[in-house]
Amino acid sequence: MLCLFDLDGTLIDSELGITACIRHALDKLEIPTPADLRDWIGPPLRHSFAPLMDHDETRVEAAVHYYHERFADLGWREYAIYPGIEAMIDGLQANGHQLAIVTSKPHRHAQPIVDALPFGHRFTRLYGPHPSSPHSEKASMIAAALADFGASPRETVMIGDRRFDIEGAVANGVTGVGVLWGFGSRTELEQAGAHALIEHPDLLGALLAA
Incomplete structure (x- = not known):
């Protein structure tokens, strides 16, 4: 099979690494971080970031960039x-x-x-x-x-x-x-x-x- x-x-x-990278991205954009980020683990990032940024595509892409920036350096090891x-x-x-x-x-x-x-x-x-x-x-x-x-x-x-x-x-x-x-x-x-x-x-x- x-x-x-x-x-x-x-x-x-992978909660530690993913949530740390989400916080990093939101901090960079000066957006308050939601209290509970567990629901963010699994869905595509853009799907989760979009509502916080009024579906502004430019800001969503910036958030994804900042997320990946930290993940490539530290986040992938935090699991x-x-x-x-x-x-x-x-x-x-x-x-x-x-x-x-x-x-x-x-x-x-x-x-x-x-x-x-x-x-x-x-x-x-x-x-x-x-x-x-x-x-x-x-x-x-x-x-x-x-x-x-x-x-x-x-x-x-x-x-x-x-x-x-x-x-x-x-x-x-x-x-x-x-x-x-x-x-x-x-x-x-x-x-x-x-x-x-x-x-x-x-x-x-x-x-x-x-």
Whole structure:
């Protein structure tokens, strides 16, 4: 089976780095930072910045620039691997599953993180949108993965913590598995059409076997 994994909120807890970069960008533009930034983790940056800037495209692009400025230097290192993830990934590969990452994080920011993960070499491919894209692109990236691996939707599962992951899976007829240790909620994942929800990484192997 082809297993496609989201990155932020699924494999790694990246809240520290992402929120620090958001604050950096808003400080540069002298815009008050919202009290809760957890909902910003997952959606495209432009989607989240736009309402704070009255959808002024120039200011939105400036915010994205400042975010990436800090992320490239410091933010990409500010994360923790969720407990149980490494054992899960090792077990999936040992059981013959093909592994890839499909993330809303631009490829150039995601690649250094994946390269630094102790299990990063187990992923055959990494899919990330172009930095200028205002969209999640999960659906199109999942479609690209299906084509690259020559996999059918019935042989593929998308694992993620936000509705964007599940909606991308649904758009491609792929099984969507929502994880409850990330930044999304049970309600969000269920409403998006998740086929199953898991509360700990060690449950995924048994779910796939079933």
